[in-house]
Amino acid sequence: MIHFENVGLRYGMGPEILRDLTFDIPRRSFQFLTGPSGAGKTTLLRLLFLSLQPTRGIIRTFDREISTIPRDELPMLRRRIGIVFQDFRLLDHLTTYENVALPLRVRGKEESSYRADVLELLKWVGLGERINVLPPVLSGGEKQRAAIARALIDRPEMLLADEPTGNVDPPMARRLLSLFLELNRLGTAVVIATHDLSLMDQVEARRMILSQGRLDIYD
Template sequence: MAPETGTAIRFENVGLRYGLGPEVLRDVSFEIENGSFQYVTGPSGAGKTSLLRLLFLSLRPTRGIVRIFDHDAATIGRDVVPALRRRIGIVFQDFRLLDHLTTYENVALPLRVLGVDEENYRRDVTELLDWVGLGDRKWVHPQVLSGGEKQRAAIARALITRPEILLADEPTGNVDPPLAKRLLRLFVELNRLGTSVIIATHDLSLMEQHDARRFVLNAGHIDVYD
């Protein structure tokens, strides 16, 4: 289901703090249009991961307005959050693969949760694993995968539902340059098909390979460069 307007995400003067600590995000304002592509960059500790957590609705702002698919994150009911999250794919830095499932089963998990029959997704999962270079690792468990292989499995899991928004936290941080370039092409192709892509990264060479809007975070503030 497409968002009701052309704007998928809107932040208005958003502030975020953890407990009684200082604000980690301050007066952050921007809009993300449907089908757009952008990078979030900045030094370590600038607030990139916190920003992604707000986008995934796992945090609520301390102040200001966050709207996702025309829903106000501050007032949204708990019963609505799971349905909105199903429209968002996310690649975490710590992968969050389930150790008791094979690579294939981890990637297929979002579709299983949605109640899709395996006969309707087996081919898609297999083709996506082949594309990210894990075709020969689909029946092994995460414990025997390298860091880069776990990263690729996490990316495949985030992409398998063809989400309306893809959030990726350092998605190429554990892979070599040729594979990073290949994964970037996958993100670009997904964006071409209509998904809004938001990649948090330190990798300047990655950003140089595909020109897109940059959100630069520094000490909790954000500058947007189109």
């Protein structure tokens, strides 16, 4: 699904933040991305999401080399990838339900075709009683769960999650992990960036450890 070959990234004339990254994200795979703060995990997720271009090396996404893809075609590729950002990026003027349904509305789908799915997913992440609440009223953990639901609603081929359990209690973290595992069982490749060793210890999964700009992989 994703192939990196000798990828490096720097901002301006500064030192490389990421360097010599060569790895694959296989279809239907499940992996954790971990490493110390400042190692570049979020930057790597942005490369995977096609919101950054590398300064050197090759990235192939869905069998296409991204350096050759016209800019106006990138949004169509990103629709095949769900992402959960650390800062949630919910729209404050939309309700929880409307935020989660937004990717489907943007694609022009009729509400009658997705309303039941949105409500079911919100119930699963523990927001069934908060569907009409605006984001400023939600707690940090509730915003996190709404962002996760929004990333999952369009059944992406790959899910990227940046510290998805960082603002929830341990029982909800386990519940969200179960949701990610079920999504993976149904065919979605999952990459979870996390510092939570206890979360990673619950699953036998590939670990990608980023440190000082370089990546080590343990299957």
